[in-house]
Amino acid sequence: MLRKKGSLATWLVLDSEGKRKVVEARKQIIMRRTGLSARDLRVLDPLLSYPSTIVGRESAMLINLDHIKAIITATQVLLLNSTDPSVFPFVNNLHQRILILHRATHQLHPQEDSDEAKQLDDMNILPFEFVALEACLEAACSALENEVEILEQQTYPALDKLTSKISTLNLEHIRLFKIRLVALASRVRRIRDELEHLLDDNENMAELCLTEKLAQQQLENSTTSSMDDMENEVLQPDINSASDGVDVENAGTIYSPETKHSSDVEELETLLGAYFVQIGGTLNKLSRLRESVDDTEDYINIALDEKQNRLLQMGVKLSTSKVLLHAFICVTAIFSMNIHIELFDTGMPQFLATCFGGTAACIFLYVVAISWYKHKGLLVD
Structure with missing residues (x-):
């Protein structure tokens, strides 16, 4: 996290020898120390939203990669949010890389005939800023x-x-x-x-x-x-x-x-x-x-559409049955009118035949209607 006291900000500084220290410095001091401008330092402000940045200046490199915010020079690395728990593994990894680089560059003696010296001689030693940049990229x-x-x-x-x-x-x-x-x-x-x-x-x-x-x-x-x-x-x-x-x-x-x-x-x-x-x-x-x-x-x-289609088909079937039921109700209503007709004098068998016949006719018409719907493609199985 960035801690400010007025215009002071807390930085973790790691030099090329692996030494690290926490310093509080003003923006102007960091600008003079790294050669960066105020606009460059604004990229590292956690309160502002800036895209990922890897940009080189005359004597420093500006790094803004997700949670990694750092300034890299040829001899040291300055970290802004070093107290962030998500940055702790990166700081330890960077410190180990710098120590390895320091040993490789200062303990390499060509006159030695040891296996370690030969391995270091054959190893391609990267510059300090490349080692720090690689650690930043790996962490991000x-x-x-x-x-x-x-x-x-x-x-x-x-x-x-x-x-x-x-x-x-x-x-x-x-x-x-x-x-x-x-x-x-x-x-x-x-x-x-x-x-x-x-x-x-x-x-x-x-x-x-x-x-x-x-x-x-x-x-x-x-x-x-x-x-x-x-x-x-x-x-x-x-x-x-x-x-x-x-x-x-x-x-x-x-x-x-x-x-x-x-x-x-x-x-x-x-x-x-x-x-x-x-x-x-x-x-x-x-x-x-x-x-x-x-x-x-x-x-x-697709599943929801299929369910919606089934509901629509059910609505069509219910509407058809409702129409036929209303037709049968109309017939029933006619028979219930206070008008004397000869059918009333025929007795119970004719009355029951009329009721069952009307019911069968409604069922038949319903089946015919559903079959016609399927023939026209209005209903699917």
């Missing part, structure tokens, strides 16, 4: 993947239960799961889009190579200092000084920033590509889950 992607697995474990049984029994309670459960599914898919898609944006632009990836930019800047400063010394020596008519000047001018060709720059970009592209595939797999799981929910909804709609 793993957290989202765990949420997807939990959602799958809860949603699939609920879908099966709804399929076996359609009820208001089961429908409400699916509705809540679908809301979580849509929100989770949006979070996963934002990270995938940000990684895709980086992979499509080499210039943006080059901005993330902070160690290389720092080394190149130091090289330029060293070259500038050497050239200044050379200009002072050239003023003396000394042949040795002239020959030394040639060496100084050609010294820049010994180190090739372009070659190292290309190598760092390729390593970063490989790193981002791996997590792009992982987050893509997570998004595919959500897509399959969404398809299952949609298929279940289609099945439920």
Whole structure:
């Protein structure tokens, strides 16, 4: 969580040696320390809603990946919400990675003939900012993947239960799961889009190579200092000084920033590509889950439509029977009128024959009507 005192904010700082400390600093101090602008720091504000961001600046990298909010430089990592329980595993993982990197870079002695030295020599050691970025990506992607697995474990049984029994309670459960599914898919898609944006632009990836930019800047400063010394020596008519000047001018060709720059970009592209595939797999799981929910909804709609059709058919049958019953009632009403007719003098057998005959006629007409409905396709079995 972000804790503020006026304009103070609490940051957890991990340096390249694995040392960590908690500091309270104002926004202006963080801006001077990292070279970021106030607009950049606004991206890390938990009170504001910003999309997933991995952006490089002159001397720092800004990370906003779901619950991971950090600033990475070539020598340290600054975490904003380090007291959040969901960030604790990430902090421990990042600390272990930094310690391993520190041992690999400071205990690697080529003259040693030990197996550990040979393994470290063969190992491709990533720059500090790449190690921190990988930890951020792993934490964000793993957290989202765990949420997807939990959602799958809860949603699939609920879908099966709804399929076996359609009820208001089961429908409400699916509705809540679908809301979580849509929100989770949006979070996963934002990270995938940000990684895709980086992979499509080499210039943006080059901005993330902070160690290389720092080394190149130091090289330029060293070259500038050497050239200044050379200009002072050239003023003396000394042949040795002239020959030394040639060496100084050609010294820049010994180190090739372009070659190292290309190598760092390729390593970063490989790193981002791996997590792009992982987050893509997570998004595919959500897509399959969404398809299952949609298929279940289609099945439920079909089942409800089928029930509605049965109710309509029942209404047609009841309406037909009601019409025939009313016709029989009309006949009964005629016989109940206070008018003397010869039928009343025939006796009980004729009266009963008339009643049963009218009933049979109604039943016959009902069967004929239902058969006609089915013939016309108004009713189906």
